[in-house]
Amino acid sequence: MSCYLDADLKPNHLTRADVLIDHDGYFLAGLFVQVLIAEQQEVYRDPIMPTVHPCDPAHASVKGPKGTNRRRRLAKASLWVRGLCPNGAVVGLEADADASEIADNSLRP
Numbered sequence: 463m464s465c466y467l468d469a470d471l472k473p474n475h476l477t478r479a480d481v482l483i484d485h486d487g488y489f490l491a492g493l494f495v496q497v498l499i500a501e502q503q504e505v506y507r508d509p510i511m512p513t514v515h516p517c518d519p520a521h522a523s524v525k526g527p528k529g530t531n532r533r534r535r536l537a538k539a540s541l542w543v544r545g546l547c548p549n550g551a552v553v554g555l556e557a558d559a560d561a562s563e564i565a566d567n568s569l570r571p
Contacts, residue, residue, distance in 0.1 A: 463524040465493070467507070470520035478543050481517050490544040497539045502526055 503526035510518035
């Protein structure tokens with residue numbers, strides 16, 4: 463699973479909304495790293511090189527088994543961030559809002 467880390471977006475003067483640059487019609491959902499770690503998922507920085515998209519340096523990967531029950535729990539823990547929000551989705555983590563983040567030392571370099 464691919465993701466972008468807030469902790470790496472902000473130093474590059476990027477926001478969550480910037481993740482959707484050139485991705486019209488797409489949406490962005492968010493998960494706290496703590497939730498992924500609690501679900502036995504490994505989160506590590508995985509910048510995309512060469513950089514094509516402005517957010518590529520903030521790219522990360524999530525590895526670990528994602529069986530049906532785990533996918534359901536991750537979906538329930540997700541918050542809608544940006545884009546067209548479907549009925550019933552939990553809205554949160556608005557594009558420029560601050561979020562509590564886990565310490566960087568919990569991520570693999």
